[in-house]
Every structure is written in structure tokens, then in C-alpha cells.
Amino acid sequence: MTDLFSKFDPLIEMRANLLQTGVTDPFGLVMERVVSPTVAICNGRETILLGTYNYMGMTFDPDVIQAGKDALDQFGSGTTGSRVLNGTYAGHKAVEQALKDFYGMDHAMVFSTGYQANLGIISTIAGKGDYIVLDIDSHASIWDGCKLGDAEVVPFKHNDLEAMEKRLKRIPEGAGKLVILEGVYSMLGDIAPLKEMIAVAKANGAMVLVDEAHSMGFIGPNGRGVAEDQGVLDQVDFVIGTFSKSVGTVGGFCVSNHPKFEIMRLVCRPYVFTASLPPSVVATACTSIRKLMHAADKRAHLWENSKTLHKGLREAGFQLGTSEPQSAIISVIMPDLERGAGMWEALLHEGLYVNLARPPATPAGMTLLRCSLCAEHSAEQVQTIIGMFTRAGKKTGIIGGA
Amino acid sequence: MTDRSEIYDQVTAQITPFNKKGIDLSEATTFAGDLEWDSLTVMDFVAAIEDEFDIIISMNMQAEIETVGQLVDAVAKLRG
Numbered sequence: 005m006t007d008l009f010s011k012f013d014p015l016i017e018m019r020a021n022l023l024q025t026g027v028t029d030p031f032g033l034v035m036e037r038v039v040s041p042t043v044a045i046c047n048g049r050e051t052i053l054l055g056t057y058n059y060m061g062m063t064f065d066p067d068v069i070q071a072g073k074d075a076l077d078q079f080g081s082g083t084t085g086s087r088v089l090n091g092t093y094a095g096h097k098a099v100e101q102a103l104k105d106f107y108g109m110d111h112a113m114v115f116s117t118g119y120q121a122n123l124g125i126i127s128t129i130a131g132k133g134d135y136i137v138l139d140i141d142s143h144a145s146i147w148d149g150c151k152l153g154d155a156e157v158v159p160f161k162h163n164d165l166e167a168m169e170k171r172l173k174r175i176p177e178g179a180g181k182l183v184i185l186e187g188v189y190s191m192l193g194d195i196a197p198l199k200e201m202i203a204v205a206k207a208n209g210a211m212v213l214v215d216e217a218h219s220m221g222f223i224g225p226n227g228r229g230v231a232e233d234q235g236v237l238d239q240v241d242f243v244i245g246t247f248s249k250s251v252g253t254v255g256g257f258c259v260s261n262h263p264k265f266e267i268m269r270l271v272c273r274p275y276v277f278t279a280s281l282p283p284s285v286v287a288t289a290c291t292s293i294r295k296l297m298h299a300a301d302k303r304a305h306l307w308e309n310s311k312t313l314h315k316g317l318r319e320a321g322f323q324l325g326t327s328e329p330q331s332a333i334i335s336v337i338m339p340d341l342e343r344g345a346g347m348w349e350a351l352l353h354e355g356l357y358v359n360l361a362r363p364p365a366t367p368a369g370m371t372l373l374r375c376s377l378c379a380e381h382s383a384e385q386v387q388t389i390i391g392m393f394t395r396a397g398k399k400t401g402i403i404g405g406a
Numbered sequence: 407m408t409d410r411s412e413i414y415d416q417v418t419a420q421i422t423p424f425n426k427k428g429i430d431l432s433e434a435t436t437f438a439g440d441l442e443w444d445s446l447t448v449m450d451f452v453a454a455i456e457d458e459f460d461i462i463i464s465m466n467m468q469a470e471i472e473t474v475g476q477l478v479d480a481v482a483k484l485r486g
Contacts, residue, residue, distance in 0.1 A: 135464070140449055156464035161453060174462045369446065 018341075027345045028352060030360040040064055041252075041380045046357060054375045054389060055359035059332045060221045060302055061380030062252030062292040075287035082282045087114075088269060091280030099290040103259055106293050107228055107243060111265040114257045114286070116278050118217055118246030119145040121256030124274035125213065125242060126184065127153035134180035137171050137205075139163065139196070141189050141367050143215065152274075155182070162189070162367065165200050172208040181210035187230030188218035191366050191374065192325030193333030195219075199234040206239060213242040221250025221296045222303055222332055222379075247289045250296060255281050255289055302379040306332055309377045309386050316390035321403035325372065335361075336373040336393075343400065344371035350396035356389060413459075413485075414478045420454050421474070433475030459485055 023029060037045040041061035042053050062068055075095055085091035096114060103112035115121040126149030130136045134155040138146060141162040150157045158175075160167040168183070175181055183205040185196050198214065205212050216229030224232030227250070231237040241262060247255035258268075269275060281289075307329075314329035317336060325335030338344030341362050348360040351373070359374040366372055377386075397403035418431050424447055425431070429440055437443050443451065452463055455477070461484040463471075471477050 135462075150465070156462070156466055158462055158464050159449060167453065170457065171462060174456075174460065364445070369444075 022342065022345055025342065025346075027342075028349045030345050030348050033352075033357065038063075042378050042385060044357070046352070049355060051352070052356050052381075052385060052389060052392075054377070054381075055357055056378070057218070057249040057376050058252060058378050058380075059218075059306060059376065060250040060252070060292075060296060060299060061378045062250065062295070065252070065292065065295065067295065068252065068288045068291045071291040072284040072288040075283040079283035081284070083280045085279060086276055087280045088276050093280075093283055093286070095283050095286040095290065096280060099255075099286040099293070100257075102290045102293040103245075103257055106226075106297055107237075107259045109243070109259040110261045110263075112257055112259045113265070113268055113272075113275065114255055114281065115275055116256070116281055117254060118244070118248060118256035119148075120274040120278065121244050121246070121258055122146050122149045122215065123152055124149070124272040125244060125258045125268070126150060126182070127274075128268060128272040129211075129213075129242075130155035130180065130182045134182065135175045136182050136184060137168060137175075137210065138184040139168075139186065139189075141191065142184060142186065143190065143217070144365070146184055146186075146215065155180075163194070163196055165197065165204060168201060169204045169208070172205065172210060175208075181205075181208065182213060183210045184213045184215070186218075187214055187216040187223065188331040188333065190218050190333060191361060191370075191372060192335045193329075193331045193374075194326050195223075195230050195330045197234075198231050199236050202231070202236050202239045211241040212239065213244060214240045215244040217244070217246045217249060218331060218333065220245045221299065222306055225300075227296050227299060227303060247285070247292075251289050251292045253285050253288045253292070255285060299379075306377060306379040308383070309379070309381050310334065312383070312386050313375065313377060313389065316386070317393055320390065320394045320397060322393065322397060332377045334375045334377070336375065338371040338373060338402065341371045343402065344373060347396060347400045347402050348373060350400050351392060354392035354396050356392045356396075410478060410482055413481050414474075416458060417455065417474060417478055417481065420451065420458055424451050431474060433473065433478070435474045436472050437474075437477075438472065455481065461485060 035044040041058045041063050044051055044053055079093055083091040100112040100114055122145035130153050132154040136150055136155045137158050139162055140159040158171050160171050188195050202212050214231050219229040221227045223230050231240050243259045245257050247253045310329045310332050314334050323337040361372040361374050363369045459481050471480055
């Protein structure tokens with residue numbers, strides 16, 4: 005008998021080798037208690053959270069929590085059903101209305117996760133004979149959406165306008181075209197030149213889908229994302245987003261002005277063949293989204309945090325993913341996985357949690373320590389974080405000086 | 407020189423900068439096995455081939471191309 009697991013042997017060996025060095029497993033951290041959006045207890049010690057995507061710090065907002073409690077009392081713990089059968093409650097319609105208001109768009113469709121939103125929308129709208137042209141650094145959920153559908157999949161070099169245009173022009177006459185871009189690319193925290201790319205996509209007759217998972221709530225005058233910030237949101241056919249970052253709970257969505265959009269509810273399998281979100285989740289999401297419409301002060305503070313951390317880490321001698329801060333993600337480039345895991349552990353001992361990211365999730369085989377800031381991080385906390393990075397960096401030899 | 411052998415020469419010229427181990431190339435050389443390319447190298451190489459011949463080799467097509475010879479055939483077909 006062939007062991008179906010033998011294909012994982014190289015990864016099992018790599019993991020064993022890493023743990024053999026005595027380093028704490030970077031993919032096995034447990035938060036024993038969560039104190040606030042920015043602090044948790046890990047291994048019995050108070051730890052600053054700098055890797056949660058909880059950009060706007062809505063997870064402990066009193067109004068959000070109260071909405072969830074009320075919904076639990078009034079609607080129960082779960083829907084036990086698909087959106088198209090018994091799984092649509094008043095709360096699901098309310099959160100879809102909140103999304104339509106937030107984005108100023110005609111249609112909104114809520115999925116059980118952000119992953120499923122990409123999986124569902126992409127695989128359903130791009131079918132056999134259609135072409136998907138996408139950035140090579142796209143998120144796993146976008147690639148999986150491509151794989152689930154029957155369209156021809158054509159990647160182009162990250163953020164390369166010319167490479168995208170060349171491929172669009174080579175697509176056979178008459179074929180349907182979908183261009184997929186992200187507002188913020190989460191590994192390096194860089195943004196896309198959406199204005200230029202969307203103009204080229206439109207000039208070549210393509211529909212455009214933009215994943216704004218890491219920009220919602222924060223980037224753009226109203227927190228609608230990078231497309232809003234660059235003044236091209238009205239050119240985007242489909243915006244994909246998530247509740248598990250700025251919104252502070254779990255779930256995914258697509259908003260669109262396409263006149264026929266509502267048919268998606270009947271033909272999109274990852275929407276139909278799964279249970280809908282629990283009433284408490286949609287209630288917290290709805291309250292959070294409505295509060296995010298009026299969060300300009302928090303957005304300004306988060307930008308300050310991002311700029312301060314970027315400057316502090318750069319001055320300390322770390323190599324960063326972007327030369328200027330472009331989002332709430334600051335990515336610190338590590339020389340290799342082993343030293344990256346060592347630095348990650350040294351930070352944890354300092355009382356700081358960041359994400360360790362490794363291939364294949366990262367571009368160009370890089371190992372990254374990815375920091376995501378929160379609007380609830382105080383200016384003082386950001387200074388503490390810079391101090392922790394500097395000490396840990398010297399201790400592990402990532403930066404010079406002792 | 408036939409069209410096919412011209413394409414073969416162009417394809418192998420494109421392989422050279424990615425052929426870090428200096429493997430001898432033939433029709434039967436495999437990208438994953440002989441050249442030991444990872445998925446990132448494959449993507450860069452495919453982009454180079456696409457631009458060289460002004461064609462699209464979608465991921466769906468790539469799944470069926472394992473050897474240099476198969477790639478030459480695919481390019482010949484795509485160029486029409």
C-alpha cells in the first residue's frame with residue numbers, strides 16, 4: 005500500500021529539523037487569555053499582539069459585543085442552515101444592508117468566510133472558455149477560486165502593469181475576461197497601482213475584481229479601501245472583503261453594482277452548500293461596519309502607528325518589505341527560516357507576538373516577520389515594540405551591535 | 407531548418423538563464439525532474455516564453471507540459 009502521506013515527508017522533515025534546534029513552534033502558539041485587541045496572555049505572560057489583522061480594534065468594542073449578546077439571546081447560537089433555505093435571518097439582511105451603505109453599492113452578498121467569498125465568486129463568474137488574469141502574488145483563496153472553476157488562468161508578475169497588459173491583449177477575441185487584483189498584498193504590505201491597472205483592464209474589455217481584505221476600514225477617506233483611495237472604486241465590478249480583519253469577527257462578502265448580481269445567490273456553490281453565519285456573528289459585524297463608517301480619527305491614529313513603526317524599525321537596521329509604509333502591515337525580511345524562527349521566539353520572550361510567514365505563502369521564497377498594527381495600539385506601545393525588536397534583533401544577530 | 411527546430415532552439419535559449427545546474431538539454435528533459443525547477447522558477451520561465459513567442463500558456467495548459475519537447479509542440483500549436 006502506498007502511504008498517501010508520503011508526499012508530506014519533506015515538510016515533516018523540515019519541521020522536525022526546525023524544532024530540533026529547540027525553538028518554540030511558531031505555528032503552535034496558544035492565547036490563554038485575551039485582554040484587549042492589543043494584549044493577550046501567552047505562555048503565562050502578557051504579550052503585545054502585533055500580528056492579528058485586527059486593524060481597527062473592534063473585537064472588544066462595547067457596542068459590538070452588546071449586539072452579539074443580544075443576537076445570541078434573541079436568535080440562538082446558530083442558523084443550522086444554508087442562506088437559500090433556513091439560514092437567512094433578519095441579521096443577515098441587516099449586515100448586507102450595512103455593507104451596501106458602507107461601500108455605496110447596490111448589492112452585497114455575505115459568505116461564511118472571506119476564503120469562501122473568493123472561492124465562490126471567482127469560480128462562479130469565470131467559467132469554461134473565459135480567462136482570468138491575476139497577479140502572481142494573489143492570496144491562496146484567489147488561487148483556489150481559480151482552481152475550482154473552469155476558466156483559463158493566466159498569472160502576471162506582481163504589480164507589473166505592462167506584463168498584465170500584454171497578457172490581456174493576447175486573449176482570443178470574444179472570450180470573457182476577469183482581472184483579479186488586491187488592494188493591499190498582505191505578505192509585504194505593499195499596495196497595487198489600482199488606478200493604472202484598472203484603466204488598462206477596462207480598456208481591454210475585462211471585468212475587475214479587487215480583494216480589499218487588508219484595506220477595509222482603514223485605507224481611503226471612508227475606509228472603503230485602496231480603490232477608493234485612488235478614486236477608482238466606481239470602476240471595480242466586484243469588491244471582495246472579509247469580517248475577520250478590521251470588522252473584528254468572521255465572514256466574507258462581495259459587493260457589486262452589477263445589475264444581475266443577485267442571481268449569484270442561486271448559482272454560487274460555496275454560498276449555497278454551507279451553513280450561514282451565526283446570528284451573533286452577523287450582529288457584531290453589522291454594528292462594527294456601521295461604526296467603521298465614522299472612524300476617521302482611528303484611521304488617522306493607525307496611520308501614525310504604521311509610520312512610527314516603519315521608521316523605528318528601519319532606523320534600527322531591519323530590512324523591510326516596503327521602502328515607505330503603505331498599509332497597516334510592516335513586513336520585516338529575515339535571512340532564512342531558521343534565523344526567522346529564532347527572531348520570532350526572541351520577540352515572544354520579549355512579550356511580543358508577530359506572524360512568522362514562510363514559503364509558499366511568501367513571495368520569492370522569503371521568510372518574513374509580519375507585523376500588523378492596530379488603531380488601539382497606543383503611541384507608547386509602538387515605542388515599546390520598537391525597543392523589543394531592537395533587543396531581540398541584536399540578541400539573534402539579525403541587526404548589528406550588541 | 408524547420409519551424410519546429412527553430413522553436414526548439416528558441417525554447418532552449420530561454421531555458422539557459424534558468425538552467426543553474428547546467429543540465430544537458432534534449433526533447434526528453436523534464437522541468438520538474440531534470441531541471442529541478444520549483445513553482446516560482448516555472449512561473450518566471452513561462453512568462454519569458456510567453457513574451458518570446460507572444461502567446462498565452464495558461465496554468466491549465468502548463469499542467470500538461472512536462473518535457474522540453476512537449477513545450478515546443480505546445481508553442482508550435484499556440485502560434486498557429
